[in-house]
Amino acid sequence: MPFADRIRHCNSYDPARAVPLLAGEHRVGWLRRDNAELLKRHGKVFALKRNSVRLKVSGNCEKVSRAVDGVVEALVGDGKVPKWRNETFDVAPRWGEKPLFRLDRGAVPFFGVRAYGIHLNGYRRDPGGYSLWIGQRAKNKQVSPGKLDNIVAGGIGNGHGAAATLAKEAEEEAAIGPELISRAMPAGALTYRMETKLGIRDDVMFVYDLELPADFVPVNSDGEIAGFELMPLSAILERIRTSADFKFNVNLVILDFAVRHGVLRPDDPEYLDVANGLHRPLD
Amino acid sequence: MPFADRIRHCNSYDPARAVPLLAGEHRVGWLRRDNAELLKRHGKVFALKRNSVRLKVSGNCEKVSRAVDGVVEALVGDGKVPKWRNETFDVAPRWGEKPLFRLDRGAVPFFGVRAYGIHLNGYRRDPGGYSLWIGQRAKNKQVSPGKLDNIVAGGIGNGHGAAATLAKEAEEEAAIGPELISRAMPAGALTYRMETKLGIRDDVMFVYDLELPADFVPVNSDGEIAGFELMPLSAILERIRTSADFKFNVNLVILDFAVRHGVLRPDDPEYLDVANGLHRPLD
Numbered sequence: 040m041p042f043a044d045r046i047r048h049c050n051s052y053d054p055a056r057a058v059p060l061l062a063g064e065h066r067v068g069w070l071r072r073d074n075a076e077l078l079k080r081h082g083k084v085f086a087l088k089r090n091s092v093r094l095k096v097s098g099n100c101e102k103v104s105r106a107v108d109g110v111v112e113a114l115v116g117d118g119k120v121p122k123w124r125n126e127t128f129d130v131a132p133r134w135g136e137k138p139l140f141r142l143d144r145g146a147v148p149f150f151g152v153r154a155y156g157i158h159l160n161g162y163r164r165d166p167g168g169y170s171l172w173i174g175q176r177a178k179n180k181q182v183s184p185g186k187l188d189n190i191v192a193g194g195i196g197n198g199h200g201a202a203a204t205l206a207k208e209a210e211e212e213a214a215i216g217p218e219l220i221s222r223a224m225p226a227g228a229l230t231y232r233m234e235t236k237l238g239i240r241d242d243v244m245f246v247y248d249l250e251l252p253a254d255f256v257p258v259n260s261d262g263e264i265a266g267f268e269l270m271p272l273s274a275i276l277e278r279i280r281t282s283a284d285f286k287f288n289v290n291l292v293i294l295d296f297a298v299r300h301g302v303l304r305p306d307d308p309e310y311l312d313v314a315n316g317l318h319r320p321l322d
Numbered sequence: 323m324p325f326a327d328r329i330r331h332c333n334s335y336d337p338a339r340a341v342p343l344l345a346g347e348h349r350v351g352w353l354r355r356d357n358a359e360l361l362k363r364h365g366k367v368f369a370l371k372r373n374s375v376r377l378k379v380s381g382n383c384e385k386v387s388r389a390v391d392g393v394v395e396a397l398v399g400d401g402k403v404p405k406w407r408n409e410t411f412d413v414a415p416r417w418g419e420k421p422l423f424r425l426d427r428g429a430v431p432f433f434g435v436r437a438y439g440i441h442l443n444g445y446r447r448d449p450g451g452y453s454l455w456i457g458q459r460a461k462n463k464q465v466s467p468g469k470l471d472n473i474v475a476g477g478i479g480n481g482h483g484a485a486a487t488l489a490k491e492a493e494e495e496a497a498i499g500p501e502l503i504s505r506a507m508p509a510g511a512l513t514y515r516m517e518t519k520l521g522i523r524d525d526v527m528f529v530y531d532l533e534l535p536a537d538f539v540p541v542n543s544d545g546e547i548a549g550f551e552l553m554p555l556s557a558i559l560e561r562i563r564t565s566a567d568f569k570f571n572v573n574l575v576i577l578d579f580a581v582r583h584g585v586l587r588p589d590d591p592e593y594l595d596v597a598n599g600l601h602r603p604l605d
Binding site: 133134135136157200201202224225226227228230243245298299300301303304305306307308309310311312314315317318319320321 | 416417418419440483484485507508509510511513526528581582583584586587588589590591592593594595597598600601602603604
């Protein structure tokens, strides 16, 4: 089942290899055990037990963030966190709640905190079926260089909501202006948890659909996309089935598009594993 | 979080109160422990262990079905299965695979085997927003009498696929003919597992959307629906939030419609729990 393989690839997380990161009564991250070990020398900020790591610093968001930043600084120095991204993500007990602290994006997989992003399916509906505008990621991207991507995608930085992030990224990544992006329709949330070289990605992708006019051509202005191509959805699905050309999580976004728009159909034996597998529980 | 409460209600299953029903190398059902005890006197068909029940009969589908039917007969006699429904569901290791046996619909919750159904959102898109045609279930229905329901819904009986079941039920329940129902779009699968008086419901709902013409009015011909009403989606959502007027699982189907059509939106703090909670893993 090749479609299900793409989903499995994004859910390579193995609970036996990780311990929870606790803050007060909340579980806010998952630390791979080797990463947890590295926090031993930061005993003022983190308390290690056999099966958990606890954040010891309490207080307001600024105070906790400063303490964690000190640890991140050391991890960057040791090469355990690749580099500062100078963009912070909120770390909250749940979506929509007040953040306990803010964490540099570069350290998010190290601590395995849940990260939220937006993905836009920019599509056209022609007599022959759906086509999607697909971007090719720049060769110098840190994550998945050169891979195929949605027309617009991006992480939700601290204090920004989903809709605001979508509008900002749409403008920068594809020259989709405010009027056009206001027609984008939110269509659900996909979830996966994946072990990577850096740690654990515990990701939520808010997906949006936008039907694009026939004369629209995306133009990238932030250097993150090398080029765009309009591809028939049938060809995209075939490529997802037979190659790893698409960025790992973009496979999921496009499979979800095909499920929601009736291109994959229930009487296909693969259907249920795909439709269900895109939604890992938020435990 | 009232929307999430509707989802929780459909996921009342507690693993501590159930044991797996095994057939060969497959887990094909979940028996509540009190129901499992009742199988002790059917030792030729089922082998009880402390934490599982195993189907002992093997062979072709007809042979196994006959053996299980003998047990169902006794359970109906004892009032543990309410009655024969004279409609059988396939029991297979997975969706789309060959059935190991067939089980009368009346006994499906007793054994906790996975059941598959279709639900249709019959909607209109007017300038003021979406409206859905909603049915009221007949007062003599065994399950959820008098509750509000989708315009069309039904279980997938043995050997029938999802699309064929949709077409048949659309004709019988709402006088939606073959041409109109052929425009219905499959849009995903919702899953839940719920303990009921009878046992455990382990349900998959294949959801379809159908945009209905302004002059279309549904007419029921099988006596299962007392009447239909066209309701604004905003009013339906308010009623879901504040009442138990809708059949338990229909709440989920309509919440999913609201998520997929951008009526519920990501920046709502409830959004993620709803969008994710509609998809229980297929374990």
